[in-house]
Amino acid sequence: MTAAVRAHAAGVTACAALARHAGVARVLARPGGAAFVTAGDEVLWLGPLEAPLHPRAVLVAAPSRAAAGAEVRVDLTGVTPWRPAPLALDASGVAALRGGWLTLAGSLASLGAPAGFGALLVEAPLAFPLDGAGGLVRALAEACGRDDPAAVEPAALALLGLGGGLTPSGDDFVGGALFARHLLAAAGGEAHAWRCVADAVRGAAPARTHPISAALLGDLARGCGHAPLHELVAALATGDVTRARGAAGRLVRLGHSSGWDILAGFAAGLAARRRPVALPPR
Structure with a gap:
């Protein structure tokens, strides 16, 4: 059975990768209470709401407890992809x-x-x-x-x-x-x-x-x-x-x-x- 989580915020890389794979990712590793997952060839990170954003991050209220190798479906409804603000230095x-x-x-x-x-x-x-x-x-x-x-x-x-x-x-x-x-x-x-x-x-x-x-x-x-x-x-x-x-x-x-x-x-x-x-x- 595929576990499901709802994203409250996510980075641009994570959103694009999950969109390409119907929101499905596979758990790669579980350090602490978070999880690294793969969506196709992209490595993403599922973390708690208080974690800092990153292009590969998906922040959720309750990270899935799925074991390494298991599938997770991420609901990105309503999420605007986060990307770092450009900074051009002279x-x-x-x-x-x-x-x-x-x-x-x-x-x-x-x-x-x-x-x-x-x-x-x-x-x-x-x-x-x-x-x-x-x-x-x-x-x-x-x-x-x-x-x-x-x-x-x-x-x-x-x-x-x-x-x-x-x-x-x-x-x-x-x-x-x-x-x-x-x-x-x-x-x-x-x-x-x-x-x-x-x-x-x-x-x-x-x-x-x-x-x-x-x-x-x-x-x-x-x-x-x-x-x-x-x-x-x-x-x-x-x-x-x-x-x-x-x-x-x-x-x-x-x-x-x-x-x-x-x-x-x-x-x-x-x-x-x-x-x-x-x-x-x-």
Whole structure:
């Protein structure tokens, strides 16, 4: 028997995939009280109403308890697909974004104890199994600082799959960095070269990490993430540090460490003038 759930909100990717498959999805994994499902080739996420939106998210009042492999029918009646608001940055917008980040970075400790690569944002040591990745993180961050996409690619590829869970820390860190570079490339610079790096990472991810993580990483590389990440960027670009701090707080609550990992990667990719992350010692 196919379980049924009613969506109260859903992202544009989720709506399109479910529409193509008559609302039917198959449960792929069940982390916590949520569920990752597949609708055709698309990985989607069924989560509670209070969860942040994402292009792949479907928010429901009572997530289905269907086991892995079971079918779920999602009712999208009345749902308007959510998509991130476009943000076009020019040179002054990039300067504002970086300046806002430098202001925010001084108060990140107020968001709570960091996890994963988030430790770098408060100058704390990395914990196992990330403690051996300091050289790769340094290489990626310094290459972003030089606007050197060719040097970013090998470091990014080497970080894929590093860490535990369905979305390893290495994937989220790389995704955050590529998300930042997508924003910056749109404002000028080596746009084509950065797109090539993003394409290389997306192409390599399915063989190096979990399918769920590969899908979310691909979204970040294209400039699409969870709503708090987009809210953070919009707030920083307009100089609203209070709103940015609130968005960062919502972002770091994602998963066990995913939000912190994405935020640390975003900082590395943003390459603000002062150290974007507290780089590990050589």
